[in-house]
Amino acid sequence: MVDAMASSSVYCAHAEPVPLPALRLFTVAVATWDQKTREGMILLVNRDEHNAHDVTIDLTSLPGLGEWPSVTSSQMLLSDDIYRTNTADEPDGVTLQPLSAALDEGRMTVSLPPVTWASVRFTA
Numbered sequence: 001m002v003d004a005m006a007s008s009s010v011y012c013a014h015a016e017p018v019p020l021p022a023l024r025l026f027t028v029a030v031a032t033w034d035q036k037t038r039e040g041m042i043l044l045v046n047r048d049e050h051n052a053h054d055v056t057i058d059l060t061s062l063p064g065l066g067e068w069p070s071v072t073s074s075q076m077l078l079s080d081d082i083y084r085t086n087t088a089d090e091p092d093g094v095t096l097q098p099l100s101a102a103l104d105e106g107r108m109t110v111s112l113p114p115v116t117w118a119s120v121r122f123t124a
Contacts, residue, residue: 027053027112035064039072042120046112049082053112059122060106068106069124074099076118 026048033040040062046053059069076099084093101120102109112118 026051027055029055029057031057031059031062033062035062038064038066038124040069040122040124042108042122044110044112044116044118044120046114046116046118048114050114052114054109055112056107056109058107059124062124065106065124067124069103069108069122071101071103071108072121072123074101074110074118074120076112076116078113078116082115 027044027046029042029044031040031042040059042057044055059065075096077094077096079094086093099110099118099120103122108120108122110118110120
């Protein structure tokens with residue numbers, strides 16, 4: 001497992017821990033990377049109840065990356081009401097939505113709406 005670390009508003013994937021002086025407590029990200037299958041996943045959370053946050057993750061330091069990665073799927077879980085839950089009466093109160101994940105030279109950028117859980121799968 002590779003932790004997504006931050007040194008500013010840009011998140012970098014590193015095998016070794018990196019100081020986190022500017023990590024905002026609103027956004028949390030973790031990345032996994034399987035060098036054999038060349039598949040990875042990034043899980044993100046925006047806990048901010050009021051603001052969207054743009055997150056950029058630098059994947060270029062993943063071991064054995066070789067070529068630029070491409071997104072195979074991306075989705076987010078959110079609702080217009082942060083207190084809504086799925087129940088037996090309303091099983092689709094909170095649903096998965098598509099998430100746009102832009103990749104440019106190994107850097108992935110996503111915009112997370114308030115109170116969002118997201119996942120991005122990628123291959124290289």
